[in-house]
Amino acid sequence: MDVDGNKRVFQRLGAPSSAPNDSSKQKVCYHWRAGKCSRYPCPYLHRELPAPTSNGGGPKRFAEDSGSQFSRRGPNKFTGGSNTWGRVHGGNNTVRKAEKVCNFWVQGHCNFGDRCRYLHSWSVGDSFSLLSQLEGHQKVVTGIAFPSGSDKLYTGGKDESVRMWDCQSGQCILVVNLGAEVGCMISEGPWIFVGLPNLVKAWNTQTSAELSLNGPVGQVYAMVVGHSLLFAGTQDGSILAWKYNEITNNFEPAASLTGHSVAVVSLVVGANRVYSGSMDNTIRVWNLETLQCIQVLSDHTSVVMSVLCWDQFLLSCSLDKTIKVWAATESGNLEVTYTHNEEHGILFLCGMHDLAGRPVLLCACNDNSVRVYDLPSFSERGKIFAKQEVRAIQAGPGGIFFTGDGTGQVKVWKWAESSGQQ
Template sequence: MDIETVERFGNKRIHQRTGPSQAALDRTNHKVCFHWRAGRCHRIPCPYLHSELPQHADGGTKRASVADERGFRSQGLVWRSQNASGNSGGPSKWGKGRGGAAGGVRPPRKALDTICNYFIAGNCTFGEKCRYLHSWFLSDSISLLTPLKGHQKDITGIALPSGSDKLYTGSKDETVRIWDCQTGQCVGAVNLGGEVGCMINEGPWIFIGIPNAIKQAWNTQTATDLSLSGPTGQVYGIAVGNEMLFAGTQDGRILAWKFIAVGDCFEPAASLVGHRLPVVSLVVGAMRLYSGSMDNTVRVWDLSNLQCIQTLTDHTAVVMSVLCWDQFLLTCSLDQTIKVWAATGTGNLEVTYTHQEEHGVLALCGMHDAQSKPVLFCSCNDNSVSLYDLPSFSERGKIFAKEEVRAIQIGPGGLFFTGDGSGELKVWKWLTNEAVLAAA
């Protein structure tokens, strides 16, 4: 796709702009300037270091080496850890080496880490002299390739079916748009007659959740087009595992269909009952289905018999997203936390680490960077996405958006995609070491 640079437009602010005080410089000069590392810092004076931090003998400035040794995988989860101690204070390496306050609480964010609201609106005339960011991201590891515009409301799902050269996006504007991966052009739009609550792909299949149905279960290779009835209300979450399709519904049920290969179709299999409020997120790993709900709980279901074997009650608000990583389960909530769960000796899950955010957390996504290191993407309801190295939770960067980012999808060749509440889809790419050096 063609690379497009972010333009800077503007209009004058009416208040006086002053540089950072000496006190502010003293508070922040222990951090290295992102822009200096990339060779493009224009701040005078800059409140951050224009030199690398010294390496301490205890490895305090290094990211946890476990992140280099473990790979990210959303399937094949094994709930057995040699380090599991059976309590939340066990010898987990999650969150170690982050620095900062105890318990994973981040320090207050400085102005220079905040995107300029006038830049977002397209009317800032300060340009390079603006003390706020005129960029859609703060990181030396990623680049913005291009925005794709067309949807009129929130993008709630992004799909890249295997064997296809098309990208599919679903929105609350009741449409699915089809994008050509070579040109970046929208080549089609399908009106579904209802808001898209979620959308996933599994192999060549695309599954789209709308009110009272999973509409347009497409097979992009065979052109099979199905519509699965049964849900009551909006379908907020879809997952696939053990040759079954699962849908989390507005009435708190999880409906299951069995895939029949002979007829290339799906047959109703079960209705999983337990949640008291809508099920908004689902994920499958190692013969377990994990469901997050507006009732503030996560339920664990055994896929061999479709029975609930544990209910996790540590969150105090809606559980917005669930994610499997290595031998851990990650959950996030509007209670402003990300919790890492590990299995005890009895097989039950307990919290082994809690990461505190400044805002409610909407979505989690895990992927590899260009050096094959696992990175967690954490979307919050302040219209930003934080990037964290795993398992240390060291900050890696930040992505900004016009509105909340509800959809994040991994692509091939170091690509990934984000869709926000304004209907804008952005295409991103991980930078290799060579590209970072060239930019510097």
């Protein structure tokens, strides 16, 4: 299932030097764009006009600050060093943002081959490569889980199924039909948690125990584990918490956190806090011990799709096309200290480390791409493409990571040994 890692972009040459020197040379040939210009010499350009340059101001900086390490989901630690955001390091790793995958190549019949001016690859950049593609889900993949110490991968989607994959063969070895769309999926220790409408399913991968956690109203869109509690964000805006009882071998209701006016779509735990992102455009900060809301962050202007903790910072992304970096002030409240702008709305954030231990941020955007950035510089390491939006990303062991898209396809990627800046 290995896929060729070569990633080259080919562009046709411009019009011959003998072409008339008039205003037509500043127009792109309509027939060339359609791939069927037969005129030679052609008086029009056989290349795209360069994009206008921008002289916008540089990114903001702020001084280094000390703080506790934040964790992402479950046991995964996502920590870093330097705190100077947006500082572009030297090197030639920046990837152009104009690349586009050839639609004919995707369909399996591009006649231009190496002469095609569009990408014949699912990624650009030399920091990672595609290992395999897992086919099976019929609709968008909404959750990917890789339990610690397991050699099985679990995926769930809106096709109402959970699939278990053998990591050695890449084959699907079990399909569980749930009869309802999977809204999210996480793993913690031996447990797999699956968010469904009005329900959370829990499976123990070691004992094969199966539990049903009742209480949610509507679809469960987000889950996280912290302080020995399982939190679930629901469609009605509440966050439910359960605590595992070892005596009864069951999860018992512990609390209900209310405050969001509509669905909670993202949760993360860090620095003795729970952070919840919602369709009401806000992030709520909850004390992990008292479970009381201690701050409401309202700087985003659209749905807060994902929240992530890194080092002493909170990162959040939104359909408003921004990633915001939050840091605590002397009073303890969080304030935006850096804003990274994208061309499209952002659906999901995932933090991990490359093989050299450098922190990397993967940002799934609603233009069917995933941007890969170094932290804290936000210098671009590469880009991943998909047929439809990527809605799930999960780190694995040994430099492996996974992406799941709207077609139901799960791709397996691996970081390169010498990826990144030296």
